[in-house]
Amino acid sequence: xxxxxxTPKFQVLKTGQSMTLQxxxxxxxxxxxxxxxxPGMGLRLIYYSASEGTTDKGEVPxxxxxxxxxxxxxxxRLESAAPSQTSVYFCASRHHRDGYTxxxxxxxxxx
Amino acid sequence: xxEVEQDPGPFNVPEGATVxxxxxxxxxxxxxxxxxxxxxxxxxxLLMSVYSSGNxxxxxTAQLNRASQYISLLxxxxxxxxxxxxxxxxxxxxxxxxxxxxxxxxxxx
Numbered sequence: 001x002x003x004x005x006x007t008p009k010f011q012v013l014k015t016g017q018s019m020t021l022q023x024x025x026x027x028x029x030x031x032x033x034x035x036x037x038x039p040g041m042g043l044r045l046i047y048y049s050a051s052e053g054t055t056d057k058g059e060v061p062x063x064x065x066x067x068x069x070x071x072x073x074x075x076x077r078l079e080s081a082a083p084s085q086t087s088v089y090f091c092a093s094r095h096h097r098d099g100y101t102x103x104x105x106x107x108x109x110x111x
Numbered sequence: 112x113x114e115v116e117q118d119p120g121p122f123n124v125p126e127g128a129t130v131x132x133x134x135x136x137x138x139x140x141x142x143x144x145x146x147x148x149x150x151x152x153x154x155x156x157l158l159m160s161v162y163s164s165g166n167x168x169x170x171x172t173a174q175l176n177r178a179s180q181y182i183s184l185l186x187x188x189x190x191x192x193x194x195x196x197x198x199x200x201x202x203x204x205x206x207x208x209x210x211x212x213x214x215x216x217x218x219x220x
Binding site for chain 2: 058
């Protein structure tokens with residue numbers, strides 16, 4: 001099983017550009033999450049989806065939008081990228097009592 | 112104040128040493144706790160859950176003290192391959208995970 005797959009792995013954007021980070025899981029998990037990780041800040045929750053058709057804001061949602069396209073896919077969109085959004089982005093999924101499974105991350109640089 | 116706090120380290124220890132990390136959490140409503148391991152430039156991976164009675168998995172022992180609101184991870188007989196960042200994690204109602212900033216461990220030959 002692939003687990004959680006994120007694309008792209010690396011991206012450089014100019015300020016003001018938009019992009020969508022893709023995430024897909026093949027474990028039939030109900031819940032999916034988007035985190036960002038910055039040095040000294042740990043992982044912070046951006047948005048989550050407890051089940052197909054629902055999404056909710058996390059700790060740092062400003063500047064982002066999400067779509068839970070179906071049970072497998074949960075995308076994160078930056079409409080107008082800012083340098084403050086330079087970070088490593090992780091998608092994760094979870095099923096009931098299981099721990100989270102993370103994707104390998106997307107390293108985004110906004111210049 | 113962060114909800115989950117850890118000493119960032121680094122902890123530099125020789126091979127074979129025993130090392131312990133502590134983590135404190137501020138929200139007494141936390142339901143369950145975990146330790147994750149994160150290697151450099153990789154994703155976090157679940158190391159072990161933490162139970163109130165304490166639990167052991169090989170060389171790793173995790174303990175929870177709800178009264179004092181802290182969690183610990185003990186690693187015995189450290190290996191070079193244990194070098195990583197260890198993330199303390201608390202889960203709240205709604206299955207939200209809150210991560211600490213991580214403690215970096217470096218095991219030297």
